[in-house]
Amino acid sequence: MTSIGSTDILVSKPRNAAGNPLLQRLRGVSPSLVLAWGIIALVVLFAVAPSLFTSFNPVQGVPAEKLKAPSLIHILGTDALGRDLFARIVYGAVHSLTGAFVAVLVGLVVGTTLGLFAGAVGGLVEEAVMRVVDVLLSIPGLLLMLSIIILLGFGTVNAAIAVGITSVAGFARLSRSEVVRVRRSEYVEAAFGSGGTFLSVLWRHVLPNSLTSVLALAALQFGGAILAISTLGFLGYGAPPPTPEWGLLIAEGRNYISTAWWLTTAPGLVVVLVVLSANRISQALGKVGR
Amino acid sequence: MSTPLLSVENLSVAYKEAERYARVTHDVSFSVEPGEVVALVGESGSGKTTTAQAVIGLLPENGRIEHGAIRLNGEDIAHWTGKRFDAIRGRQISLIPQDPTSSLNPVKTIGAQVGEILRIHGERDGKAIAARVIELLARVGLSDPELRARQYPHELSGGMKQRVLIAIAIALKPQLIIADEPTSALDVTVQRRILDLIDELRRDTGTAVLLVTHDLGVAADRADRIVVLQGGRIQETGAARQLLAAPQSAYARQLLADAPSLSAGTRAARSPYPAAVIPASEDAILVENLVHDFQIDGRKNFRAVDDISFAVRRGTTHAIVGESGSGKTTTVRDVVGFGRPTSGRISIAGTDIASLKGDALRQFRQKIQLVYQNPFSSLDPRQTVFSIVEEPLRNFGRLDAAARADKVNALLERVGLPEALRQRRPRALSGGQRQRVAIARALVLDPEVVVLDEAVSALDVTVQAQILKLLDELQRERGLTYLFVSHDLAVVRQISDTVSVLQNGRQVETGPVAEVFRNPQSPYTRELIDAIPGQRSHANV
Numbered sequence: 001m002t003s004i005g006s007t008d009i010l011v012s013k014p015r016n017a018a019g020n021p022l023l024q025r026l027r028g029v030s031p032s033l034v035l036a037w038g039i040i041a042l043v044v045l046f047a048v049a050p051s052l053f054t055s056f057n058p059v060q061g062v063p064a065e066k067l068k069a070p071s072l073i074h075i076l077g078t079d080a081l082g083r084d085l086f087a088r089i090v091y092g093a094v095h096s097l098t099g100a101f102v103a104v105l106v107g108l109v110v111g112t113t114l115g116l117f118a119g120a121v122g123g124l125v126e127e128a129v130m131r132v133v134d135v136l137l138s139i140p141g142l143l144l145m146l147s148i149i150i151l152l153g154f155g156t157v158n159a160a161i162a163v164g165i166t167s168v169a170g171f172a173r174l175s176r177s178e179v180v181r182v183r184r185s186e187y188v189e190a191a192f193g194s195g196g197t198f199l200s201v202l203w204r205h206v207l208p209n210s211l212t213s214v215l216a217l218a219a220l221q222f223g224g225a226i227l228a229i230s231t232l233g234f235l236g237y238g239a240p241p242p243t244p245e246w247g248l249l250i251a252e253g254r255n256y257i258s259t260a261w262w263l264t265t266a267p268g269l270v271v272v273l274v275v276l277s278a279n280r281i282s283q284a285l286g287k288v289g290r
Numbered sequence: 291m292s293t294p295l296l297s298v299e300n301l302s303v304a305y306k307e308a309e310r311y312a313r314v315t316h317d318v319s320f321s322v323e324p325g326e327v328v329a330l331v332g333e334s335g336s337g338k339t340t341t342a343q344a345v346i347g348l349l350p351e352n353g354r355i356e357h358g359a360i361r362l363n364g365e366d367i368a369h370w371t372g373k374r375f376d377a378i379r380g381r382q383i384s385l386i387p388q389d390p391t392s393s394l395n396p397v398k399t400i401g402a403q404v405g406e407i408l409r410i411h412g413e414r415d416g417k418a419i420a421a422r423v424i425e426l427l428a429r430v431g432l433s434d435p436e437l438r439a440r441q442y443p444h445e446l447s448g449g450m451k452q453r454v455l456i457a458i459a460i461a462l463k464p465q466l467i468i469a470d471e472p473t474s475a476l477d478v479t480v481q482r483r484i485l486d487l488i489d490e491l492r493r494d495t496g497t498a499v500l501l502v503t504h505d506l507g508v509a510a511d512r513a514d515r516i517v518v519l520q521g522g523r524i525q526e527t528g529a530a531r532q533l534l535a536a537p538q539s540a541y542a543r544q545l546l547a548d549a550p551s552l553s554a555g556t557r558a559a560r561s562p563y564p565a566a567v568i569p570a571s572e573d574a575i576l577v578e579n580l581v582h583d584f585q586i587d588g589r590k591n592f593r594a595v596d597d598i599s600f601a602v603r604r605g606t607t608h609a610i611v612g613e614s615g616s617g618k619t620t621t622v623r624d625v626v627g628f629g630r631p632t633s634g635r636i637s638i639a640g641t642d643i644a645s646l647k648g649d650a651l652r653q654f655r656q657k658i659q660l661v662y663q664n665p666f667s668s669l670d671p672r673q674t675v676f677s678i679v680e681e682p683l684r685n686f687g688r689l690d691a692a693a694r695a696d697k698v699n700a701l702l703e704r705v706g707l708p709e710a711l712r713q714r715r716p717r718a719l720s721g722g723q724r725q726r727v728a729i730a731r732a733l734v735l736d737p738e739v740v741v742l743d744e745a746v747s748a749l750d751v752t753v754q755a756q757i758l759k760l761l762d763e764l765q766r767e768r769g770l771t772y773l774f775v776s777h778d779l780a781v782v783r784q785i786s787d788t789v790s791v792l793q794n795g796r797q798v799e800t801g802p803v804a805e806v807f808r809n810p811q812s813p814y815t816r817e818l819i820d821a822i823p824g825q826r827s828h829a830n831v
Contacts, residue, residue, distance in 0.1 A: 185667060186662050186664065186667045186668040187668050187669055187670040187671075189628065190660070190662065190668050190669075190728075190731070191670070191681065192628075193628070193655060193659065193660050194655065194659065194681060194682035194685060194731060194732075194735065195652055195656060195682055195685035195686050195735070196681070196685050197652065197685070200685065204681070205670050205672075208672050209670065209671070209672060
């Protein structure tokens with residue numbers, strides 16, 4: 001007995017035949033992720049071209065206009081010296097963003113390099129590096145940052161470096177665990193087998209295949225770094241006044257919290273939104289990696 | 291005519307992918323009579339597993355039955371819900387899964403897992419359950435069943451775990467057992483014992499078996515009837531003996547020709563390469579008294595390889611055969627210079643590799659290349675096909691960019707990879723294509739020796755036959771020496787000139803392939819040869 005199937009229908013009809021492939025693709029994207037990217041893009045624009053968003057001077061005050069509540073002219077009100085708060089937030093973006101960027105860069109480069117070599121070399125080197133990392137992790141973050149700033153001196157860049165160094169340990173641990181996983185894989189052994197030197201295999205195979213989750217951590221750390229830099233600014237360890245750094249704005253507004261609530265609330269909300277957006281993007285990056 | 295036990299009628303199953311349903315089986319129809327063994331045979335992607343899953347109501351969540359009927363004793367169960375299926379699963383239909391290592395719960399004892407099926411189907415008396423569990427474990431041939439019942443899965447070997455799964459499947463004396471590649475993950479001798487066990491149980495209880503397999507040899511030995519599937523369509527159905535003797539469809543004929551175990555008898559064994567004319571001084575690989583110890587817990591020594599010696603003349607193929615744990619992988623890792631032997635001498639093309647370190651070892655790698663078993667894990671997922679093959683040339687700074695590109699393209703052409711694939715990444719290639727890339731990578735440095743570590747074991751028979759043919763052609767063109775590691779004697783017979791048989795780290799036999807097959811000296815080799823599936827039917831055909 002021989003029976004052979006005859007029907008030739010390869011693909012059955014999709015249930016809701018939405019014609020436009022672009023629309024279909026957009027439907028798959030989560031709205032919160034779009035919002036997060038939107039907020040980050042807006043803040044980056046603040047940093048790149050602040051004059052597009054406001055005509056007020058962020059540093060020069062107008063004494064007659066002091067402590068005005070939010071209105072159509074000053075949409076987020078003014079501070080005690082009569083400076084427009086929205087303008088200060090817009091011009092402050094560049095300080096917070098570069099600070100966070102430098103901090104993440106320091107953590108990413110130093111931490112990943114340490115983790116990469118620890119994982120790839122193994123043995124005593126690995127032990128030594130990872131124990132130093134353990135020590136770094138055991139010191140409370142804020143204490144470590146303050147100590148480093150006291151050693152380096154105050155200022156935006158120094159604050160950023162301090163924040164970066166505290167995140168080195170996290171990057172080193174994560175990248176080491178990824179490297180150890182990748183190093184054991186057959187394609188890495190095959191690369192050695194076809195005559196790769198230690199450094200070339202590290203660069204061509206181990207690093208690219210370990211980076212996905214490290215990049216997700218970098219996005220997460222970006223949010224954390226903005227928060228940490230604002231904290232340092234708030235405590236007076238960051239940029240000196242009259243720089244409109246976000247943490248400093250919150251600290252300055254604190255003195256008027258009973259009469260001018262907008263001075264702390266507005267920059268505080270901006271920090272919260274940016275940090276949440278960075279976290280949301282990091283989450284999406286981590287998913288892509290998996 | 292009486293109603294068949296199982297009858298599948300015009301079954302079409304589709305999987306949902308990106309909002310669309312893509313059909314994977316098309317109007318599959320066959321039936322299973324009580325007590326009969328029917329084999330579903332096909333390569334990966336042929337829809338054989340999907341069909342079996344549909345029968346027992348275990349399609350993945352994104353799968354659905356588009357039309358057709360599955361009748362069990364005349365009742366259509368195709369559109370039953372999970373709850374209704376629960377009542378018949380285990381009692382009327384049961385499943386022996388493919389991978390014994392991942393199919394048992396690691397944190398429960400064997401006894402608890404076998405007892406679970408009795409408990410699910412209403413047995414409440416603890417003592418009765420315990421007694422029945424011991425009886426079942428003894429029935430499937432496990433020694434010391436009381437002890438086994440108290441043990442955890444990690445304390446058992448793969449074959450023993452498969453026996454436990456069979457015990458679970460037969461616990462309620464079902465009318466139909468679906469065996470989904472029940473032995474693919476096991477060594478050949480274990481495979482034979484497990485299949486014998488299933489056969490025996492079937493005779494005792496009159497259970498019908500739906501055997502899903504990619505190995506036509508297994509199907510030929512065990513099945514009454516064979517259903518050949520390709521691309522989700524039935525190509526041919528028929529009584530096993532008839533189908534094997536005179537296959538009607540082109541695909542069945544091809545499967546039959548490609549199956550190494552079935553063709554070995556009919557096709558002339560590999561024509562001997564002029565090995566005889568090459569003087570012994572031209573040994574490409576020389577291994578003398580190789581010993582490799584591993585330290586366990588820092589103190590105890592485990593001898594994985596114990597005094598192995600063989601020599602391979604240039605331009606010939608030497609096979610190393612053994613089951614898992616026989617030391618074959620340790621041996622080849624020492625030969626290619628990834629492992630350091632405890633004692634003994636290994637010389638490749640006149641170079642003693644124990645003396646090599648650092649850059650000298652790196653330079654030496656141009657002479658010997660390794661092709662791995664698994665083409666999915668041995669290629670960097672982030673590289674393109676072209677850059678994978680180009681990399682060895684860049685490592686040794688040979689040639690400039692344009693000459694490199696010419697060489698890589700010519701070689702890719704030679705191994706049969708079309709130009710369109712060159713900028714793809716491994717993910718977008720099939721298993722056979724990936725193994726072609728791995729072979730090209732090994733050959734691009736013009737090595738003298740290529741070590742093939744189970745290089746065709748992960749491939750379907752048809753693809754396997756193509757790759758073996760390619761390897762043979764390349765050997766003749768380039769005068770390559772192969773060291774071919776395999777557990778599959780049928781394949782070894784097809785490609786090798788000489789062979790070493792390993793058991794527990796010792797070399798139990800070595801010699802020319804034809805001689806070893808004709809007149810095996812050790813009982814272990816005899817057992818291995820007997821375990822090759824597809825021999826019973828040969829006697830009959």
